[in-house]
Amino acid sequence: TFLSGSGLVRTLWFIVITFVLSDNQILSTKPGREESLWCTVRNNSRAEELRWYQGDGTVNLKDGNKMNTTNICILPVSKTDNGVSFTCKLVRNESIQISVTLDVQFPPLLTGEDPPPVEEKNDVKLTCHVNSNPQAEMAWYKDNSPLTLKRGRYQIHHTSEVFQLTIKKVEKSDNGTYTCEAKSVLGEMRKEFHLTVEDRKPAFPLEAIIAAIVVVLLTIIFGIVARREKIFKVIKTSVNQKT
Template sequence: MAQRSSLAGPYQAPVLAVCFLACVATGLELSVNNHTADFSLSTMPGSLVSLSCLVQNSSQAEELLWYRGDGKVDLKDGNKVNVSNVCISPVTESDNGVTFTCKLARDNSVQVSVILDVEFLPQLSGEESLQIEEDKDVTLTCNTKSNPQAPTAWYKNNTTLTLQQNRYQVYQTSEVFQLSITKVQKSDNGTYTCMVKFPSEERRKDFHLIVEDKSPIFPTEAVIAAVVVVTLTVLFGIVARRDKIFKVW
């Protein structure tokens, strides 16, 4: 029994060491702006966003990495160990939905992510005049990209537009709001308004549609034939006149 006990002794130390390291690794974590779990950060275009990543529960120097989406952020040497900061300035609309992630260099599974929630209104204002011939098609397009998205509607002469079947079609994505009119008629004359309604305000753009008379259409073959006839008549006239002149002389 004594021998068995003496043989077991040397193998107990590594087991204890592994358990100790596992506990240390489990306690180590990162925080970004005091958040230890992934979070969303609301901001606005033109502002500055500062993100600070901090190593917690570690007794040694730990290198940190920052990622913007899948791309690695280039950090200066003094901004990598235990504490690392990144700034986004100025914030733009294109930053909306972008994820910034701080990771532990030696173990990328230890990480915290922040998603930017950039709130902005659509660039929708002013007016536009459109002249279109009768029986042709026309499309009115509004830039309605915004965050958050808001209800949209089309108006004609300040009244909610009634969509005529087979003539009016509405197409909408997260960025544009379109109204297409097939074979415009004189009755389509008027001011069309693209309206986006937010709780705090409304954004709009006016389109002044002017339907013009159709241009007269001439048969191409008839025009060519007429030109040929006139040309030949003139040539024959010149030839006949020249013969008379020669006879006089």
């Protein structure tokens, strides 16, 4: 969220346009803070109109906040502002510009859900969602002890947002509490996942299924034949009685 104009802010960040292209600037901040971005034209021979952009969209400015010097306030900074760029451009020549990108830093936040009970010999995935800036160091624990990653049994998939553990062909010994841990210079967090491994249900033999189907079909056929013979017998008896 941002507003044009000034206000009570943590710091003032001055951006100066000197009629040359400048590199993108980085502003490190934290959630909850209020930041003010300023843009000023120097070495100009006439009044210059300035325009702010947030990403690709323009920022609405009041009339008194456009000429030669302009500023916008971010009130307050949030995690979703991380990586957002604000660019100040000269209206008559937008190639003259300067940008600042917010580097919103916050401690790790972990989320995830327990997997459903899984039968032996099946694979299971424990997915730990990570939100952290700077990026956190990640680790898995089982029953409060560091997890030993056995080759062929465990697989790790790690991105900036996901830390996933795959257990191949689970066994009863895999039952327990798995903990996803994230650590950064700003703090740490742990998230528990409870895994329940159930006995493998015996598969019903195909031969038994075929045999059962055959029995059912034969029963139906014999029933139809018997009923047909009974009907014919009743009809024959009725005819004999009439004669």
